[in-house]
Amino acid sequence: MKRCLMAFGLIALIAFFGSCSKDDGAAVVPPRDYTVQYASEKDSIEKYLKNHYIVSVDADFNPVFATITDAGTQTSIWDQTVYPLKNKVVTSTNAANNVLYTVYYLTFNQGVGNAPTRGDNVLISYNGMTFDGVSFENTPFPTASFSLGETIEGWQNIIPKFNAGTYVDVPNNPNPATYQDYGAGVMWLPSGLAYYNSPNSSLISAYESLMFTFKLYKAEFVDSDGDGLLNKDEVGWDGDLTSIDTDGDGIYNYLDTDDDGDGYLTATEITIPGTGTGTNNPAQYYSFADIPTCSSGTKRHLDATCHN
CATH class of the missing domain: 3.10.50.40 (Chitinase A; domain 3)
Incomplete structure (x- = not known):
């Protein structure tokens, strides 16, 4: 098909x-x-x-x-x-x-x-x-x-x-x-x-x-760009993948490994502290709802002035 x-x-x-x-x-x-x-x-x-x-x-x-x-x-x-x-x-x-x-x-x-x-x-x-x-x-x-x-x-x-x-x-x-x-x-x-x-x-x-x-x-549900977020959490309310390109680089967020273009990978910015380092300690990611927000009220992986 x-x-x-x-x-x-x-x-x-x-x-x-x-x-x-x-x-x-x-x-x-x-x-x-x-x-x-x-x-x-x-x-x-x-x-x-x-x-x-x-x-x-x-x-x-x-x-x-x-x-x-x-x-x-x-x-x-x-x-x-x-x-x-x-x-x-x-x-x-x-x-x-x-x-x-x-x-x-x-x-x-x-x-x-x-x-x-x-x-x-x-x-x-x-x-x-x-x-x-x-x-x-x-x-x-x-x-x-x-x-x-x-x-x-x-x-x-x-x-x-x-x-x-x-x-x-x-x-x-x-x-x-x-x-x-x-x-x-x-x-x-x-x-x-x-x-x-x-x-x-x-x-x-x-x-x-x-x-x-x-x-x-x-x-x-899949994570096309491997950034720790499912596609459904990086699209518009109607499943419209064309609606979100936070950094305006021409790559929609569900395909962009750095959604806000700040040089820090999205996966890094949403990693739960204390995970992803050392032996037998794989990275764990915040659920979309729990991703910390910046002073602007925007989740930090979507704010180029605020990152982990």
């Missing part, structure tokens, strides 16, 4: 691997203006939502959509209230792509476990489809977790709105372990938050809006 949903920072530097190799997809075409392109796609996405309805959602949260043929009995995705249509306004991390995107999505089940940030590891089953129902990538039985930060940007913005499930393995039961109460939904993505002019499959076109159904089985 991480191969086929690689996040595209710079279009010209995209690398394709395995089943998503360059030979499998359509030829790269020159990029269009992001604003003009999104205006067209937003209209198409909203027309889809207003002209299609939810036929069914089964017990495993697999939806079926169809074109409305009887407006008197079939309520559009846009207007139905069983699974109220939601949206999130997002921006890209690509400086050239400065559009405010409205991403529409439905929540079939919220989930009960952890909600990941875009830098955490996730175990997800999913089906990527075109608006005419062609499945270009389907992983119904995932076997390995991957970093959400390595997926397309639409995923990084919407998956953190859901919670993982609960792992269930009944002793002495011959049936395989399962997940229950997991987050499940569907998102409709404009190409500017997906593959834009470089589709990953010959089944989709350049500049094509896409939809993904998904189930979030597991979310694992």
